[in-house]
Amino acid sequence: RTAGVKPAARVILEELGLEKKKYFVLVNSNRWLKNSYRALLAFDRLFSLFPALEQSVLFLGLEDKRIISRFEKSIRNRDRFVFRGYVERGELERLYMEAFCFVYPSLNEGFGYPPLDCMKYGTPVLASAITSIPEVCGEGAMYFMPASVDEIMNRILQVTESEATRQDLSKKGMKVCRSMMKKQDIMLKRLVG
Numbered sequence: 001r002t003a004g005v006k007p008a009a010r011v012i013l014e015e016l017g018l019e020k021k022k023y024f025v026l027v028n029s030n031r032w033l034k035n036s037y038r039a040l041l042a043f044d045r046l047f048s049l050f051p052a053l054e055q056s057v058l059f060l061g062l063e064d065k066r067i068i069s070r071f072e073k074s075i076r077n078r079d080r081f082v083f084r085g086y087v088e089r090g091e092l093e094r095l096y097m098e099a100f101c102f103v104y105p106s107l108n109e110g111f112g113y114p115p116l117d118c119m120k121y122g123t124p125v126l127a128s129a130i131t132s133i134p135e136v137c138g139e140g141a142m143y144f145m146p147a148s149v150d151e152i153m154n155r156i157l158q159v160t161e162s163e164a165t166r167q168d169l170s171k172k173g174m175k176v177c178r179s180m181m182k183k184q185d186i187m188l189k190r191l192v193g
Helices: 008-016 036-049 065-073 089-098 113-119 133-140 149-161 163-192
Strands: 023-026 056-060 081-084 101-104 125-128 142-144
Touching (some): 023 089, 056 089, 113 125
Parallel strands (some): 023 056
């Protein structure tokens, strides 16, 4: 490695004003079906109730300025949130890898690759308990009902307060991801072979 050159992940985090393992990440925040607004409200309430929480929140895929404005007007703890548009795949992978936790409050999902993408790095996952998500993520995620801001808030608090919970989710998530990738490889071989 060249002296004085920062690893790409650190550069991205610095650009966004984030610290390694001190942020939650959500994706596809522009789409209402991804339910990011309820997660935003849950995080904001938590930051108001527990100002000592050290994490911040990164919303990715949020490019519509009207939505960003609505989000910003709805929260009290503006300095705890980072809104960013879509990022390149390599950046996304690094952001997943360096996150404290991935939150996926989706209301409608056909499969749900983002949680698996995070699980492969051992990033703990909090996810919606509806649609295909529990089938895909199995025991590798902690679930909540996505229509309940209070339930989302409680799961976030659980993962911030318990290192044992984070470690358990990390281990189980990596196991689920490996298993799902093997299943997909087998199905692909059957389909093409």
